[in-house]
Amino acid sequence: MAQAGPIVDWFSQHVGAIVASAINILIIIAIALVARAVIGRLITHLINRMVKTEGKISAAASKTRAKVLKSDTSRAERQQQRAETIGTVLKSIASIVILGIAVLTILAEFGINLGPILATAGVLGLAIGFGAQSVVQDFVSGMFMMVEDQYGVGDVVDAGEAVGTVEAVTLRVTKIRDLNGNLWHVRNGEIMRVCNMNQDWSNAVIELPLDYSEDIVRAQDVIQRCIDEFADNPDVSSRLLERPSINGVVGIGNGAVTIRVLATTKPGEQWGLGRELRAHLKQSMDRENVKVAQPILPMSDAGATKSG
Incomplete structure (x- = not known):
């Protein structure tokens, strides 16, 4: 009992400071929790707003892209997943920063000198940052890629x-x-x-090297009828965003006149539709006797010497 006297005296002398410190610590914890909740909500709001704004800008960018965005239900899910991922990362960073500040403030409340702690933390931070530059670069690039x-x-x-x-x-x-x-x-x-290669919309590009002697007007008429017939197929039209069109003559040389056909498709459909359209064009051109150019091979030096 005699030993308890100094302890009781010490508490009686410092009870005011102890209560004040306890109240300050509770206030610090409360402020940290409120700040974390407010910043978390703010991050969620900003990320969702950013994704919605980007979607509106993208939809207004072109008529073709607007058609895709209107019909693509998976895009909304992808945007939501992207927003959740970015939001989770930013919330984690904010929580770590807030927690660190709160811990340092509480330590200062106990009268602990923060100078050596901050100096040590700074040195460790520099060492870790220098050794993990590539990892930090990967994460930053990943964030921008998702945003x-x-x-x-x-x-x-x-x-x-x-x-x-x-x-x-x-x-x-x-x-x-x-x-x-x-x-x-x-x-x-x-x-x-x-x-x-398949974001928003794509183009199937078909180039037809016709024989130089072909009547271009007749050949284009055959090609136009073929692509119109192809686009009228319900299975094909559901994958098209615009009807295929003749882009015109895009090359002359090596015994050929090259005509290009373009078909604007939904994302990822350009390869399959391109193969189907080429096969359809081959059948129509064979039926209408539209000749494809045969490449002219250069004469070799040996052949030129022998003929000379």
């Missing part, structure tokens, strides 16, 4: 050496399956440029 909706799962992309279908997208790595079945793991920080 800008450059590509998503199911898109066919050309990312340099890796060309194929996107199978998975994370903040650090994009997984691409090529035509041979190989799965490429590409770090987002290494992607300097990317070509999305």
Whole structure:
């Protein structure tokens, strides 16, 4: 009991400071929780608004793109998933920052000198940042890629050496399956440029090298009837955004007059429709006796010497 006297005296002398510190700590925790909730809601609101605004701008960009966005129900799901991913990452970063500030403030309330702690944390931060530059670059690139909706799962992309279908997208790595079945793991920080081959809409491009002696007017008439018949097929029209059209004569040379046909399709349909349209054109041109050019091979030096 005698030993309890100094302890009781100490508490009686410092009870005011202890209660004040406890209240301050509770206030700090409450402010941190409120700030975390408010910032989380603000991030959710801003991300959803950004995605909706981007969708409206994209829809107004062109009539063709507007048709796709109106008919593509999966795009809304993709935008929602993208918003949730970005929102989760930003909320996590905000929570870590708020928690760190709250902990440091509480330590200061206990009278702990924060100078050495901040100095040590700064050195560790520099060391980790220097050693993980590539990881940070991957995450930053992944964030921008998701915000800008450059590509998503199911898109066919050309990312340099890796060309194929996107199978998975994370903040650090994009997984691409090529035509041979190989799965490429590409770090987002290494992607300097990317070509999305089936985002929003696509074009099937068919070039027909006709014999130089062909009547171009008659040939174009045959081609026009063929592509009109092709577009009238219900199975085909459901995959088209615009009826196929003749782009005109795009090349003359090597014994050929090249006519180009364009068909604007839904995303990812350009390859299948292109193959079907080529087969249909082949049948029509054979039936109407429209001749395809035979390439003129250059004479070899040996043949020229012998004939000379």
